[in-house]
Amino acid sequence: MSDHLALIIDDSRSARYALRKALEVQGYTVAATDSARAAYGWLEEHTPQVIFMDHLMPEIDGFSALQTLQANARTQAIPVVICSSNDEADFAAQARQRGAAAVLPKPPEAGQLHALLTRLATAATPPSVSAVQAVQAAAPADMQQRIEQLEARLHALQQQHAQDMAALRDECAQAFEQLKQRLIRALSA
Known part of the structure; x- marks a missing residue:
């Protein structure tokens, strides 16, 4: 388990x-x-x-x-x-x-x-106390906000990528269908 x-x-x-x-x-x-x-x-x-x-x-x-x-x-x-x-x-x-x-x-x-x-x-x-102190000393006060902004931007980019890929798949399927129809007509002639 x-x-x-x-x-x-x-x-x-x-x-x-x-x-x-x-x-x-x-x-x-x-x-x-x-x-x-x-x-x-x-x-x-x-x-x-x-x-x-x-x-x-x-x-x-x-x-x-x-x-x-x-x-x-x-x-x-x-x-x-x-x-x-x-x-x-x-x-x-x-x-x-x-x-x-x-x-x-x-x-x-x-x-x-x-x-x-x-x-x-x-x-x-849990990190060691010295590691926490080092991060606190080096980190700007707005680090969490910046991380959240970057995560939100990454998420938006991933969504855009997914939409772009879906559109590309649709275009490829449509082009394939058109090519198939042309080939059928050419073979029938």
Whole structure:
């Protein structure tokens, strides 16, 4: 059994299944609930290393549940990743402002998930006091804000790349179809 435990909170059975499989590939043991209310009960007896939570759920949405988890001394240190099909940079910034450790698209790509889990694991490892002091001395006061801006820009560029690739695939498919039709006409003549 893995030392890594993740909790998925999502009202979509298919989303829970897809994320569970992706996390298991990364070596995680996974628990899942279909609502924030069910998750609160589960969290009374378990402490996962990370929580993946859907943004839009009936009764209690992801942001409200995140606020409840942060107000509870038992769960406030657990990183919460908001999972959403909303890929706007403003949404990601809003989620981070509310305390989310990260925002992950639905469904997540394996590389994104691996990078996120690595980052969370690194953040969970407490650095030495001298390392913290060195970073604090060298870091500008607005470093976190700059990091968030860069992450938002990277996300926007990734979305633009995905749109460009989709358009290119459509153009190639259309060109192939036109070429095929010309070839059929030429052979029929």
